[in-house]
Amino acid sequence: MIRLALIGGGWQAAxxxxxxxxxxRELSITAIVPEHGDTEGEEIVRASDGSIVVSTLDTLLAEYSDTFDAAIVRSHLSRRVSVACLVARAGKHVLVQSPMASSSEEATRLLNACNSAGVKLMVGCSWRFRPSIVAVKRALESGKLGRPIFLRIHAWMPQVVSTSTTFLPxxxxxxxxxxxxxxxxPNEIFGMAGPGYDMPGKQTSDLHSHLAFPSEGMALVSLTHSLCSSSGYNCLTLIGSSGAAYADDHNQSQLLYKGGQPAAIKTGEELQELIGLLREFTESIVQDRLSSLTSTEGKDALVLAEWVLKSATERHPIRRIGDLYEPRL
Amino acid sequence: MNLDSSVSIENAKVRDADKKCVFRVAVLSVIKHDYVARGVASHPRFELVVVADDPGVQDWVHERNQLFAEEKKIPYVRNVEQALKDYAIDVAVISTEAERHCDLSIRAANLGVHVVQDKPMSNRLSECDLLVEAVQRNGVRFMMWSRNMLPAILQATEIIRSGQIGSPNSIHVDFYFSKDAGPPKGSRKAGDPPIPWLDFQRAAHIDGSDGAIGTQPMGELQNEGVYALAYIKQIMDCEFLRVFARTTAAFHQVNVDNGVEDFATVSLELSDGMIATMAVGRIGAASHPDIGEIKLLITGTEGALVVAESRPEVGVYYRGQPGKEFRHQRVAIDNDFLLMDNFARAIDDGGTTLLDVHASRMITATILAALRSARSGRFEAID
Known part of the structure; x- marks a missing residue:
């Protein structure tokens, strides 16, 4: 049995x-630390049948450290690394919400803390465990699609879900x-943002990333924050040299008629995504192996995001020379 | 780009003005997409009266022109200017090698003849500039053929123009044709000669996939990319400013052998701070059950829109169905009539066309800048 502590995160996620x-069978939530002293944790206590709820991380580590083996850290991004480092130093394995840190320097600090403590660190990039994305990846790994040529991802989020104006998470x-x-x-990066991105006091809701890889593959990744809808829209297309896979909410929606124009109702995958993430974390601990989503990969994605944002701000491409990225003026 | 109420199917079909004069049309070379000439003729105000070409073109060009003329029971004249004058031509429709497009269009415009031209406008911007000047000087109308009147594209345009998603912020266009173009990449054996471009394109005429025919090899960005850019232009009602692009020849040996891309990704800076991306290519028949994935994703200040270009469509499946038969058939398509109705209106009223000479030039300039970016790795200004 692996006993989990849940630190931070909103009620809905909890x-x-x-x-x-x-x-x-082998996993339970035994302790919860709600953020900001809110009562959301009580809901999860009821749902998880008798966990300990404490108001601060200090209390958890000082008084209840023997009640859990690993922690899911969902703290606010500004505190995430500090919290995860304290958990690691207490000898607990860490599943940290993505992004693992607010900067690549902070990510390095967390990596070092977990390495020094000898605990597992897994970054919770949940998209990797979404059933439709898993199916695409399996098709690629089976060789059916050939080598990847082009990846397109669109993620449109409702405004209420988006908690950041920086696009980083x-x-x-x-x-x-x-x-x-x-x-x-990638060896080339180009970022581009929509109206208002470079205007003081204004915010943009659109960010595009354009990547080129040494293997000649390409990717377009588009992110939108402003969807006026209760659910988001996601789409991933992978075109390979001998086939293609399309995972598109457009094809995974039901129609609801109740006056006016019909509404598209998405058939969700979020719960299965979370189950896949937890299974991988658990098994990496039980089998004493690296998770399929290593902390180094989590840091690579963070570094790449920083360069995309820099490119979008300065409006020129970035290229990789050896191990270093530099602007291509 | 003129997209007024004339794009409404209902409006177009009930206009009494449709019963005005019939325009006499010359088909100036019809060696690739004869659907352009057929599309022109689908409108009752346009009548094909002659096929014409220059006397010095190769024999296979004459043969194709002759065949089309015989099918339509109209003469084939081996002299462009003579045909335009002798048959009192009002409109020329041009669908030949890309490098000859502008030359034929300019010669028609100089004789006061309106022009409907296949894509691309040209593979050289200098030619486009000459055509822009000729069209303006002679006061004729020009329209580049497009798919902009497909039902889904019209619907998307109307949704955006009516402000249903607020002010548009960004657009993405997928434009993947899932046709093969000869043997796959990597299939050429050591010692085999490269596949000759023109010969290959000539052979591809049989299934209509010879859109890049010409002596100069032309990649999919120049070929199918025109359609995607025409969608962006129409829906976003914008100018194209700067472009970043990457290209590859990943699928077909003929593209590898001739140094032109079969797939490209493009990031575009548009006017008013808007942005666009597109992915264009010929990705092979195995990669989609129908003609290909063609999709538009648009965000705005108050909403967003996802559009499948193929809809409305009907799925048809049956025992013994040939492998190459599309399982989904597009329906309710009125693209040809609506394009030509727009053109007729422009002639009648002296207004602009759906894809006029300036918009067409901008699309060509954008593609050439994208190809420049693919070589330089830089964010290139569009000339």
Whole structure:
């Protein structure tokens, strides 16, 4: 049995985590630290049947350290690394929400802390475990699609879900997928943002990333924050040299008629995505191996995101020379 | 780009003005997409009266022109200027090698003849500039053929123009043709000669996939990329400013042998701060059950829109179905009539056409800048 502590995160995510945990014999939530002293944790306590709820991380580590073996760190990005480092130093394995840090320097700090403590660190890039994306990856790995030539990802999020004006959290997830598909770092990066990006006091809602890989593959990754809808829209297309795979919410929606224009209702995959993520984390601990999503990969995606944002700000491409990226003026 | 109420199918079909004069049309070379000439003739106000070409073109060009003339029971004249004058031509329709497009269009315009031309406008910007000047000087109308009147594209345009998603911010266009273009990449054996471009394109005429025919090899960005850019131009109602692009020859040996791309990705800076991306290519028949994935994704200040260009469509599946038969058949297509109705209106009213000479030039300039970016790795200004 692996006992988990849940640190941070909103009620909706925590509730979903409790639903996912129900599928595991070998996994339980034994402790919860709600952020900001809110009461959301009480909901998850009810859902997870008797976990300890404490108000601060210090209390958890000082008084209840023997109640858990690993922690899911979903703290706010500004505190994520600090929290995860404290958990690691307490000898607990860490599943940290993506992005693992707010900067590549901070990511390095977390990596070092986990290495020094000898604990597992897995970055929770959940898209990798989405059933439709898993099916695409399996088709690629089976050789049916040939070598990857082009990857397109669109992720449109409702405004209420988006918590950042910097694009960083979602961008890191999507760029991680690109690196996962191609298995290499891009040698060219171009970022482009929509109206208002470079205007003081204004925000843009659109960010495009254009990547080129040494194997001649390419990727277009588009992110939008402003969807006026209760659910988002996601689409991933992978074109290989001998086949293609299309995972598109457009084809995975039901129609609802109740006056006016019909609404498209998405058939969700989020719970299965979370189950896949937890299974991989658990098995990496039990089998004492690296997870399929290593912390180094998590950091690579973060570094790439930083360069995309720099390119979008300065409006010129970035190229890789050896191990270093530099602007191509 | 003129997209007024004339694009409405209902409006177009009930206009009494349709019963005005019939325009006499010359087909100036019809060696590739004869669907352009057929599309022109689909409108009752346009009548094909002659096929013409220059006397010095190769024999196979004469043969194709002759065949089309015989099918339509109209004469074939081996002298362009003579045909335009002797048959009192109002409109020329041109669908030949890309490098001859502008020359024929300019000669028609100089005789006061309106022009409907296949894509691309040209593979040289200098030729486009000459055509722009000729069209303006002679006061004739010009329209480049497009798919912009397909039902889904019209619907998308109307949704954006009516402000249903607020002000548009970004657009992405997928334009993948899932046709093969000869043997796959890597199939050439050591010692085999490279595949000759023109010979290959001539042979591809049989299934209509010879859109890049000409002596100069032309990649998919120059060929199919025109359609995607025409969609962006129409829907976003914008100018194209700068471009970043990557290209590859990943699928077909003929593209590898001739040094032209069969797939490209493009990032575009548009006017008013808007942005666009597109992915264009010929990805092989195995990669899609139908003609290919053609999709538009548009975001705005108050919403977003996902459009499948193929819809409306009907799925038809049956025992013994040939492998190459598309399982989904597009329906309710009125592209040809609506394009030509727009053109007729432009002639009648002296207005602009759906894809006029300036828009067509900008599309060509964008493609050439994209190819330049693919070589330089830089964010290139569009001339």
């Amino acid at each position: 509730h979903q985590l409790a639903q996912a945990i129900l599928r595991f 979602e961008l890191v997830e999507l760029l991680d997928l690109s690196l996962w598909i191609y298995g290499e770092l």
